[in-house]
Amino acid sequence: MSASPQAQAPAKASFKFPFWAQIVTGLVLGVLFGWIARSQDVSWLKTTLEQVGDIFIQLLKLAVAPLVFFAILVSITNLRKVNNAARLASRTLLWFMITSLIAVGIGLAIGLLTDPGAGTGLTPADGKEPKRHGSWIDFLTGIVPKDIVTPFTELNVLQIVFLAAVAGIAALQLGAKAQPVLNLAESVLELLQKALWWVIRLAPIGTVGLIGTAIASYGWDLIGKYATFTADIYIGSALVMFGVYPLLLWTVAKVNPVQFFKGAWPAIQLAFVSRSSVGTMPVTQKVTERLGVPKEYASFAVPFGATTKMDGCAAIYPALAAIFIANIFDVQLGIKEYLLIAFVSVVGSAATAGLTGATVMLTLTLSTLGLPLAGVGLLMAIDPILDMMRTATNVAGQAVVPVIVSAREGILDKEAYAAASSSPLDEKTTDTTTDTTAAPVPVAA
Numbered sequence: 001m002s003a004s005p006q007a008q009a010p011a012k013a014s015f016k017f018p019f020w021a022q023i024v025t026g027l028v029l030g031v032l033f034g035w036i037a038r039s040q041d042v043s044w045l046k047t048t049l050e051q052v053g054d055i056f057i058q059l060l061k062l063a064v065a066p067l068v069f070f071a072i073l074v075s076i077t078n079l080r081k082v083n084n085a086a087r088l089a090s091r092t093l094l095w096f097m098i099t100s101l102i103a104v105g106i107g108l109a110i111g112l113l114t115d116p117g118a119g120t121g122l123t124p125a126d127g128k129e130p131k132r133h134g135s136w137i138d139f140l141t142g143i144v145p146k147d148i149v150t151p152f153t154e155l156n157v158l159q160i161v162f163l164a165a166v167a168g169i170a171a172l173q174l175g176a177k178a179q180p181v182l183n184l185a186e187s188v189l190e191l192l193q194k195a196l197w198w199v200i201r202l203a204p205i206g207t208v209g210l211i212g213t214a215i216a217s218y219g220w221d222l223i224g225k226y227a228t229f230t231a232d233i234y235i236g237s238a239l240v241m242f243g244v245y246p247l248l249l250w251t252v253a254k255v256n257p258v259q260f261f262k263g264a265w266p267a268i269q270l271a272f273v274s275r276s277s278v279g280t281m282p283v284t285q286k287v288t289e290r291l292g293v294p295k296e297y298a299s300f301a302v303p304f305g306a307t308t309k310m311d312g313c314a315a316i317y318p319a320l321a322a323i324f325i326a327n328i329f330d331v332q333l334g335i336k337e338y339l340l341i342a343f344v345s346v347v348g349s350a351a352t353a354g355l356t357g358a359t360v361m362l363t364l365t366l367s368t369l370g371l372p373l374a375g376v377g378l379l380m381a382i383d384p385i386l387d388m389m390r391t392a393t394n395v396a397g398q399a400v401v402p403v404i405v406s407a408r409e410g411i412l413d414k415e416a417y418a419a420a421s422s423s424p425l426d427e428k429t430t431d432t433t434t435d436t437t438a439a440p441v442p443v444a445a
Contacts, residue, residue, distance in 0.1 A: 117327025
């Protein structure tokens with residue numbers, strides 16, 4: 001009799017609504033509520049959607065500064081646990097650059113074929129110079145903060161990365177003396193990730209607000225006006241995500257690309273909704289580890305990628321945006337300008353720093369090409385819709401590269417890779433004292 005409740009437990013379990021289905025439901029409801037708010041001019045509904053979306057993004061941003069600092073600090077010190085750490089770090093950076101170069105090439109090719117700025121009816125007078133913009137001087141001098149507090153209060157992720165890198169390297173040099181600090185850093189990082197998981201579970205609700213606000217504010221008319229440019233961003237990102245990445249996984253890593261997307265999809269879909277690589281970072285790291293990448297290496301590669309690896313925001317988007325703005329302002333671009341775009345995309349991608357939006361990266365590209373910065377204002381209205389696909393591509397690339405490097409170095413767990421198929425938000429990964437049968441790499445229910 002005592003065994004019967006345990007035997008009946010599986011049958012008694014309630015139906016689980018998968019996280020991906022919750023996100024899709026949020027998307028559908030967001031479009032529906034946004035359409036109602038716009039078509040029926042329901043002001044209170046539009047305000048509610050906007051507030052829900054803003055609160056979700058604000059909660060994500062709240063964790064960004066400390067999360068980046070402790071993640072980079074811990075990731076650098078974790079490299080001491082990995083054999084050939086310098087080799088892994090250099091190979092990771094190399095593949096970041098290779099994939100960025102391919103992505104910017106695809107962006108330029110699509111832009112040259114479609115002329116996204118032609119026929120929009122937009123003029124230079126419609127443009128407006130953004131409040132935030134970047135230049136190479138600002139980029140280089142802005143890496144080193146003036147004090148320790150300001151980077152955290154003003155959310156300057158690049159400066160936070162610098163401080164974390166310095167602290168991590170210093171901790172490595174100190175050795176055992178720095179261990180108490182590292183133990184504290186690891187505990188704080190786990191605490192931050194736990195808190196961020198609670199925010200991530202709100203993503204379906206945040207999706208309703210974010211998508212609903214986009215539809216209610218801009219409607220389909222604005223999307224139609226930017227139809228070619230919007231299609232170019234989505235097509236270019238899709239070609240990179242579902243064309244280039246699978247090809248590299250198949251030919252270079254020698255693994256099944258379909259299995260990669262089974263494992264990485266939770267991070268990709270959250271990135272699409274949240275539009276934040278850093279906010280998605282805990283999920284990205286988790287799915288990367290589930291794909292067989294050693295935890296010590298993943299804890300370095302993923303935070304590093306979340307702040308520097310931006311194929312969507314820093315490669316495809318600025319390439320297409322530069323061509324779009326050049327069309328509007330009637331500026332002819334040549335081989336020299338296209339090479340400069342490629343250079344900026346590969347070298348300057350850290351300027352995006354994993355935050356929502358890619359304005360700084362775009363202004364850095366435009367200033368390098370000598371194009372009017374007022375052109376950025378032409379794209380601001382449509383930016384949230386573009387940013388969803390850009391960020392999803394960013395995060396997919398941040399997971400792809402560690403898999404490729406691990407496979408090339410012979411440290412990828414092929415069995416774990418083959419078993420990675422379930423969403424990390426659908427499983428009990430913590431507080432497992434009441435469930436001692438949990439497997440290291442669970443299979444989706």
